[in-house]
Amino acid sequence: MELPQSLSHAYLITGGSEDSRTQLAQRMTAAYLCTGQPVPCGVCRSCRKVQGGIHPDVQWVTTLGDKREITVDQARALRADLYVTPNEGARKVYVISPADALNPAAQNALLKILEDGPAYGAFLLLAAQPGRLLETVRSRCETLALPPQEPQPDPQQLEKAEQLARLLLTGSELEVAQGLTALELEKPKSAQLLDLLALTEGCVAQQLSAHPARGAKVLQILKQCRENGVYNPGPGHVLGWACARLFG
Numbered sequence: 001m002e003l004p005q006s007l008s009h010a011y012l013i014t015g016g017s018e019d020s021r022t023q024l025a026q027r028m029t030a031a032y033l034c035t036g037q038p039v040p041c042g043v044c045r046s047c048r049k050v051q052g053g054i055h056p057d058v059q060w061v062t063t064l065g066d067k068r069e070i071t072v073d074q075a076r077a078l079r080a081d082l083y084v085t086p087n088e089g090a091r092k093v094y095v096i097s098p099a100d101a102l103n104p105a106a107q108n109a110l111l112k113i114l115e116d117g118p119a120y121g122a123f124l125l126l127a128a129q130p131g132r133l134l135e136t137v138r139s140r141c142e143t144l145a146l147p148p149q150e151p152q153p154d155p156q157q158l159e160k161a162e163q164l165a166r167l168l169l170t171g172s173e174l175e176v177a178q179g180l181t182a183l184e185l186e187k188p189k190s191a192q193l194l195d196l197l198a199l200t201e202g203c204v205a206q207q208l209s210a211h212p213a214r215g216a217k218v219l220q221i222l223k224q225c226r227e228n229g230v231y232n233p234g235p236g237h238v239l240g241w242a243c244a245r246l247f248g
């Protein structure tokens, strides 16, 4: 995600995955403190300290020990720390993650500094469930919503799809027939087979330039398998049909 041109003092970072929210917070923290160009340059002393997690003007606030909430004591400690001027940077950056773990008392304790704390204060609130934050907190932050996370295919399924794609694109009639029979013997459930065919379609599409004519045919067959629900009577029917179509 592109960073905002000029940084506001408080952001609510939502959406995406926990990792993607954390990565964005790290880049923004570096941007607040960077002394190079373009911001964040990634190579100046400040950027390197942020990357190394040793910048004295950055604080990550999270739940302590086995607690499920960020407590009002932690919020008060943050507030007290904020009024001590920065050590070496132009700003002091507080990353609160997960911000939806702030209990209501802690949120209330932060309201005033979110509203009109010292100008050098910067706040990044990371939340999977922003609805759990008080409206008064949310309204004091600008929201940065990351795109929803794409579900990642199971690596084993992906490998299988890649093998199947290779077979369909380059195998002889006999090899394809044998490969599909082996797949059939595993007796995949319809839903699994459907997922596998969808993944395989993706793999074939990526290799289309290397095998244009056969690739186009394979794609069409896979698409028909999925769309027509030919898989319903059982994989044997689909796969036999696909093999006949490919070499027929």
Ligand SMILES: [Zn+2]
Pocket: 033, 034, 035, 036, 037, 040, 041, 042, 043, 044, 045, 046, 047, 048
């Ligand atoms: Zn920098």
